[in-house]
Amino acid sequence: MSLTQTRYTISEVESRTGLTQHTLRWYERIGLMPHVDRSHSGQRRFSDKDLDWLAFVGKLRTTGMSVADMVRYAELVREGEHTVDQRRELLERTRREVRARISEMTDALAVLDYKIEHYAGKAVRQ
Amino acid sequence: MSLTQTRYTISEVESRTGLTQHTLRWYERIGLMPHVDRSHSGQRRFSDKDLDWLAFVGKLRTTGMSVADMVRYAELVREGEHTVDQRRELLERTRREVRARISEMTDALAVLDYKIEHYAGKAVRQ
DNA sequence: TAAAACCTTGGAGTGCACTCCAAGCAAGTA
């Protein structure tokens, strides 16, 4: 166990993650963050582990997962090992949704390509 | 010119497009629909052309384009031929954003895959 | 004709994901 664990203030975490301080506090309030350490005076001191969690949460956000589902996932993590099946299920459902979403968007992209091509020529209608 | 153009009531359009009547009226109100024909008593009668437009708008929605940008696009169409460059630009910007979004999601999908794989084994941490 | 189903409007309400505020205490720098 290292005695030199890095601790980050909220503004350091803001600039590292791109999340605002408001959002970071809000994440904690709604239960999307494991409890963050505090300094003797009560200020937040984030750890590298917190940063890792935030990075993972960022990936979940990117997938389009709702905040409610992310909170659900965080709860399952807090509840311990016996929730791994539920967690995997939640992640698998999310994965199915992401795959569907990507294929829809790829479809829409083709329409966009066609339309732009159309404009490059001259037969313009809409 | 055909004399047997099909005209759809709002509930027919609802079941064909999956958009609610509320949303269809709202689209018209905000200028996202070209003006829809009315029956002698004022009820909407949508044409096949309206359905085509709605299908295209649906594709734009799928790309994640904001309603404000879609309205902007609709305005450009109404303004006529001299706006084709602006329209193409708007579509090209949207295309760049969609491509970026798809690649972000593909990335996040890989993380999800890794995590699920992880759960399938036994080294479970978060 | 009578009932049921469908349509109209302007405006209010909803859910989501933040985003900001005020008042006050804490920490770092000259």
Next chain:
DNA sequence: TACTTGCTTGGAGTGCACTCCAAGGTTTTA
């Protein structure tokens, strides 16, 4: 020490994209 910058909280506010409501007129079906 004085000043500036940073941090705390609960709660209010924002922007987006719908979603619904009430009151009343229209159309279809039996």
